[in-house]
Amino acid sequence: MEVTRQEAGEFRSRQLMARDMLRGTLEGDDLDRYVEQAVMTTTLDRAVAWAQGNSIYPLTFGLACCAIEMMSIVAARLDIARFGFEAFRASPRQADMIILSGRVSMKMAPVVRRIYDQMLEPKFAISMGACCSSMGVFNNYALIPSDKFLPIDVHVPGCPPRPEALAHGILKLRDKVQFHERDGWRERYGAVGTEETVGA
């Protein structure tokens, strides 16, 4: 970070103030104000959430039409790398986020669920497109909405959504991860107590 002349001067004066404080010159209100200025407080959870939100690895996982638009977010025009979501991982064990890009058929649903289960916590899911959220224009025997078998964090509407819409959904997910109380899918879906513990 570039330090301006003014900032450098301020820093110097704070150092002097700290020295004064050690001498016992700062007391009472002055001391409180100094602490307010110089110390930023946060919780460990929030610091971790900030880091997690900025380093989400999506899973390389395409289903149908939306997968083509999902590929477009990596391409030059939108370039999701600007926000740090370009590192697509082919293995579910390395991925943090699954984008269900397209229609989920009855045959595919167990596979999707299994892939999601193989991902490590914390993990997030984005349902991209109408088919995946509500079976879209088809709405027939062959498809299943993703909410029936997977805890979805963000739904992106569209048929297929523009790459910009997906990027917006991803940034919404980032906001959710960083600034909202983490309400895990187990809480939302009433699945508390289903955690598997190693070596139990």
Added chain:
Amino acid sequence: MSAVSDYRRREESVTMSSESAGMGETHELLTLNIGPHHPATHGVLRLIATLEGEVVRDIKPIIGYVHTGIEKTAEQKPYWKVIPVVERMDYLSYYFNAMAYCGAVETLLGIEVPPRAQYLRVLHLELNRIMSHLVWLGTSALDLGAMSMFWYCFRERETILDLFEMSSGQRMHTRYFQVGGVIEDIPVGFAQKVRQFIDAMPSRADQYADLLEKNEILLSRLRDTCVLDEQTLLGLGVTGPLLRAAGNPWDLRKAAPYSSYDHFDFKIPVGTVGDNYDRFRVRHAELYESTKIIGQALDGLPEGPHIVADRKVALPPRHELATSMEALIHHFKLVTEGFRVPEGECYYPIECPRGELGCFVRSDGSAKPARVHMRDPSFINLQAAAPMVKDAYIADLIATLAMVDPVLGGVDR
């Protein structure tokens, strides 16, 4: 395998590929599951591969992971509401899906599509063909390790999608083709944008060739790999670039012209050997030919209506609804019930980026089709994957799958 390259000989000198299974106690066949979630399968294709060492002895494609019930859904909708459903079938060639279906319904209705609509259709079909080939080229090159091709191809793809958005308002699944013509005339400035694109496209395609054709790795992986002769391909019903790569110049745009394709001057690129390299070259050459067709369609774009004047089939123009009671009734009938199609059945084949895309429609005289079936080239061409990769290396399986270019949405429907 007929022709063996130096690369292959070098490889074979260090492997144990010649020993067949069951010959000794140390060798056995390995069954490997690839997919349905695998980045190299171009969708949710699942392959059961039987391997002997590194050599593929057999593959069995297992499909149905994106089965969407599109053909069944089509039976439950009025004719004109089926168009968006069939468009989502092969999701890289949506204009072609709509064209095959609309063509079949128009044949049943006995409608003559206005010349301007036919030219506009050709224009969009060829733009779509380039777009589909660009996605194929980008992702195939990615499979073969050429990362930057993906960005170049998607750069041009975005330009084409901008054009689609300009003429129809959507990037994908545009529903631009309507029974009897196209839904709207092209907007002001569209022709100019298309011209800018077709001026730039040949040099861009040259760039792709410069990047790929001088790449030793890519050439070694494509040349003389997974050859399949013309007769076997014909026997399997394979069409499109795969068949043309084997030297058979079968292209429905020439063989059975539709939508005034006989007005245009273009060539059919064919291969000589029928290996993966020819499959790559044929599609790459088609980029130029499609660009030529688009230019001719723009030059010769006839004046006139963009959709038939028959109010029983095509929606009346918006302004007529405010003044004409008759137009209002037609509008109401079309939107609520749709139009009725005389009894009969029709098969309408067109040349899609992957081969012969045919649409079979059977009508029972009502406003909904009794049966809609699509002969999707991805489904048929996928059969050829197994004979192609037999006795090839597993790395060649990935390259071949990329060159077969199956779109699983079309395979499973």
